Amino acid sequence: MINRDLIEVFSDIAREKNVERSELATILEELFLYVIEKEYGDSSNCSCIVNLDKGEIEIYSEKTIVKEVDDYKVEITLEEAIGKEPDAEGDLDVGDVFVEVIDPRIFGRRLVTTAKQFFAQRLRDIERNYIYEDYINRVGEIVIGAVHQIQGGNVFINIDKTELRMPRNEQILAERYRRGDTIRAVIKSVEFTSKGPDIVISRSDNHFLYKLFEMEVPEIEDGIIDITAIARHPGSRAKIIVKSNDRRIDPVGACVGMRGSRIQAIVRELNNEKIDIINSSEQAEILVSRALSPAKPVQLFIDDDKNYCIALFEDENLDAAIGKNGMNVNLASKVTE
Missing domain, CATH: 3.30.1480 (N Utilization Substance Protein A; Chain:P; domain 4)
Structure with missing residues (x-):
């Protein structure tokens, strides 16, 4: 017809x-x-x-x-x-x-x-x-794309003609992005809007750090080592707690790598964000002490019922315990919650 x-x-x-x-x-x-x-x-x-x-x-x-x-x-x-x-x-x-x-x-x-x-x-x-069906099943994955434009605080990244958005609160604040830059980030969320899929990616999310470790440390991907907790001040400092499921493997050493090769690759990706790797412990006193590194507390008073801890330090260790703008003690508190 x-x-x-x-x-x-x-x-x-x-x-x-x-x-x-x-x-x-x-x-x-x-x-x-x-x-x-x-x-x-x-x-x-x-x-x-x-x-x-x-x-x-x-x-x-x-x-x-x-x-x-x-x-x-x-x-x-x-x-x-x-x-x-x-x-x-x-x-x-x-x-x-x-x-x-x-x-x-x-x-x-x-x-x-x-x-x-x-x-x-x-x-x-x-x-x-x-696009929606593809990316909704990839939430949590790391992707690599090129910066297409920067507008209203959002960084827009193109991957095979698909546009992904990194809002200001998902960026590492110390970083400056320019058109054409190659960026690695984790897919955080995908929502369908009247204008099409809104694919949000993040470099500041804790899961991004987790995926970077998973990429660099085969023992994590294989399930031999677990990351049990993460706390970050994106771009400045992070603390992670690791646990080995094999007594023969040192989780901290595995994450650091030969001559620091593994941890250095992650630090470079995160714009020199310092990362403290903490060996897990069933004893709260030991875990909290490790989390407060590089400072070493003289004494700890822990109230398990109230989930509360008081740490005492020598005067010369107090600044290191608190950290710049209280960063060290705040991250230690978050990572041991």
């Missing part, structure tokens, strides 16, 4: 956008129903069948046979019905349902213009759905 060339044009566009043939057929069916609704105000009595292999599109409209037509969109006279289907003259009567075949050519040039607009919009919708 319709020129095969039109379907081939749409098929070529769909292939460029990686749209499956089954979805293309659905789009074309929706397209013609949309054109009918735009032309007549209603398409509820119409149906469309697309055969991509034959290059055919058939459109049908169900109408009730009446003596006098009040609404030509859903009604037809017996004479008109017989005129369209002469072979069915003896089988048709007033009150019957008549299926009329609609020739797409009646829409004229409007069909081409409307088709292009509708098809482009539906392809955008499908692309957005593909």
